[in-house]
Amino acid sequence: MRIAGFVPELLRHLFKKPATVDYPFRKLEVPKDFRGTPFLHPETCIVCRACERDCPAEAIEIVEVNAAEKRFKMTIHNDRCVHCAQCVDSCPTDAMEMDDKFEISAFSRWDLKEEWEYVRAVVKPKPAAPAPQAAPAAPVSPSPVKPSESET
Amino acid sequence: MSALKTLLYVFVYPGLVFMFVYSTFCEWFDRKVYARLQNRMGPTHTGRWGLLQPVADFFKLMAKEDIVPEKADKTMFTLLPIFGLAVVATAMLLLPVWHFNPAAGGFNSFSGDIIVLLYLLSLPTIIFFLAAWSSTNVFSTVGGTRVLTMFFGYEVPLFLAVLSPALLAGSWRLAEIARFFQAKPVLLLVNLPGFIVAVICVQAKLERTPFDIPHAETEIVGGTFTEFSGKKLAFFRLMTDVEMVVSSGLLATVFLGGFPGGLVLGFLQFIVKTLFVIFLLSLLRAATSRIRVDQVVSFAWGYLAPLAVVQLFFVILLKGFVL
Amino acid sequence: MKFQIPIGPQHPALKEPISLRMTVEGEVIRDADLRLGYNHRGIEKLAEERTYLQNIYLTERICGICSHSHTTCFVQGVEALLEVVAPRRGQFLRYLVAELERVHSHLLWLGVAGHEAGFDSFFMYTWRDREVVMDILEMISGNRVHYAINTLGGVRRDIDEALRTKILDSLGILRARTDYYFKLGANEPSFVGRLAGVGRLSKEDALALCAVGPTARASGVAHDVRRDDPYGIYGEIPFEVCTADSCDVLGRTVVRIKELGQSYNIIEYLLRNLPDGPVAVKAPRRAKPGEVVSRDEAPRGENIHYIKANGSDKPERLKVRAPTLANYAATLARLKNGFIADIPLIFAAIDPCICCAERTVELIDGRSGRPTVVRWSDLRRRAARRAGRVSKKRNVECPL
């Protein structure tokens, strides 16, 4: 047993600053495109349900509250969300966005469900189709109501 | 006066209070050094620098539900932790600290106390074994068997290693051995091989890497203590800590020249020397990977015991011809 | 006299639940049976109910260690079905992440191997250095483990110049650390002694039992899907297939460490030759009826997906075979007529994370049904003893 092989390395580290980040007291920085928690800008959502359709984890639920008023309620189930940002990519009007929060633990699953109640927005289609996904997380489809990727 | 002194001795220093405080401190020290060697921080937020971490662990365990498994031997299961703690506490009292006066006898210093101390230090091993056995859990049982197997490996080299300074000093009394080396510190160098052997044996006795075989978590879960929870586990942990202090105290006495200098200086010496031994133990723990039970025995008999015997012969020759 | 030995999953500390049952005669295993299902989630059925897009995220979650290799495999196949080709920059990024994942996975494996041997400091150091890769991956993709970088028709995110240089810089650190571990491994005779000569899988067996990945490569079978069946841009990347001839656990370790070096080279090549252009093209949602077999080389070996399309936006059938399963087959059959003592080490060798293989082994007397308990640790001890003998006999040379 040649124990000594490792000892210099160990002793060297005894006097080095530990690699530890003192977490709850000093936060780690997340990179700029970190995928945290999804949230909705209700003023631009046109209820195309593309996000609901593409979400792999059934985390988005849109129900119609009042058909006449065109009122809808969107629930993001953060207890199901896998933070994949597919909803952000799918949304034609950029109504979905991710923030960089990840310390959202809660004592009840109900606290993890976020709700927005809003009137369906009417948004003009964007002028030109952006080069598809040239920019990271760019909207996939140029058409607001019916993402053109859906049928080809 | 002497009665008061005895009381202080038993309850304050190095008795119960000191024992508790210092052994928890030593566990913290060990954990911290181990963590720092691994480029981590180790306990930090329990009290200043995490100093109170072992204390918190202790009280937490004390307050936890205490499960006695159905199949276990209830009496043994309950009594063993307390008995174990009592044994190591007694051993602690034998360390020659404080009223360091070789001339004065007393209940804690007598000729042959080194043997008694070694004997008391062997008892925990038996207690671990019994504890493991009485919990009837398969993992514990393996742990227990491993404890015993290892015991036969390291115990003899340890005895032999401790024997040589005793021979050199020509006394079976801890206090006198220490005094002998204080008078002739050069002779401490003679015992260096013995010291190394003893440190390794103590590591094995304390069941720490590379000898943590009896509770190798990747192999047998919690090993010896798999079924112990709550108070009993707390006692066992405290017992291991105290055992660590006592063993390092023993090594410091016989190999590092004891703790002279009266109350304050002696106390400081005690702290520094035991911490040094504990540091060596931590380093050993960090630098090695676990070996196997059969390797322990063959290592102990193949290297440690011969080395200790050679040391012994050397000491005898030295004593016969030079001194 | 025959015994039945179930291994796991009763172990309270197990990480991932699997179970093994063996029938042994004396010291010799007559029959080995693997019991999966503790972790079976029914992904293949689920995939039939999800769209192709959702399935990317589903396949990603087949496994958290080589998540990217599963999505790559799936996406490659679906892209073929949809008749789209990812742009070159997208492909470069896709395989860049794949190689980074290989690095993270091999470092993880090294650490776990150390931990299993009770060498915690080694574990701590490798995992500390793994964080470098994790940081890079997080910067590229926005998540530490499930990168979700693949999409149909390319990748979802681009990297900028700053990140490119940063990755190139980090490669230097990683290279230095890998060299250090290589030396440490070579200089630690107890470590080497523990691995050499254990879990022998001869070249013939590796071939007959369809072993894949480092397991097969350590037996001298130079199978590597990246070279055998070049997918994506691997046809144009220079790299070596690392093999070892020692056929044992040590060989598998060596292969993995060497592959780390190859991966650093590939990463460097990819970054230095990164073409300009878009990273993705738009893909249709529905695939014409058809079928495709997609393979890729995951950190642990060949990964294969069979996808059958029926014209809708959901697959008719998705069959996934992850590399570890392929190696289980080899291992199980090898266990037959092997010695009980070899079980733990053989498992340690194929498996990414050995911790799970740490179970008790219960010997049930075939006739009386009374369980005689043999512990995993005992097995391991016997194993090591045997290994020691074997290696002495053959005088195994350390290939490091």
Add this chain to the structure above:
Amino acid sequence: MLKRLVRWSRIKSPWILHLNSGACNACDIEVIAALTPRFDVERLGVLLKATPRHADVLVCSGPVTRQMKDRIIRIYEQTPDPKFVVAVGACAMSGCVYRGAYNIMGGIDQVIPVDVYVPGCPARPDAIIDGVVKLLGKL
């Protein structure tokens, strides 16, 4: 006084047992990663224990597969009181992408009571620490 001491010690010394009930490995790796130098939960007194008898906090990851259900209940019962359960990752909370699969019972809370839910897929090691810290803050 005694109560406060006990409470303090409980907060300062949470020992965890990690329980995988069919996770994809990522959450497990992140739990282990929390022990390694970068995050080093030992700072907070957290130790990873191998047996439920020594544990205070069960850190669960993964959806509950049919085969694992009974085993999880047994391990929960073996843990001495007071015990807490932390569900790590979307799977352990709800089953995430595996929702609706035939071999999945859903999240951990379908089988044993859960105290804290840590979202993420996988939850970052700091998120896991955050969850445990929140749990301790509640004590």
Add this chain to the structure above:
Amino acid sequence: MNDLERIERIKAVLGERAAEITNPSPQRIFLTVPARTLVPALEQLKTELGYRHLSTISGVDLGDVFEILYHFGYDGGNLNIRTRIPKADPRLPSICAVIPGAVLYERELQDMFGIIVEAIPDGRRLVLPDDWPDGNYPLRKDWKHVRAAEKIPGGKS
């Protein structure tokens, strides 16, 4: 050796047995072999042409028939051997005698499709849980899973 040459060789070796052989994309060859002659065909392919690395076996439920695909890897591509068996009588010969590594995949087929693999050396259950009711084969198209209701503890706060 390119795909075309491979196909020629396979045809030469198998003769009649190769019912259909296609090459839909580069590096991929699909070969159809009747279930009766599967084992000898594989034997020939293995001994004469060296197709010995079985990647996996996929089963597909096509309504009335099961389609079984044996995916073989070779240097430079992938050979997929297809065979069909009727759902009413799902019997399949085991190929373990030729390819010993196939046993786990065949057990998976048994579990997931209810295909009876004849002469399988080891036919025990592999992936499904112990308490799984017999006669339920999850990957058959006509088998549907009914989700249990999820109860979320606690109320809305």
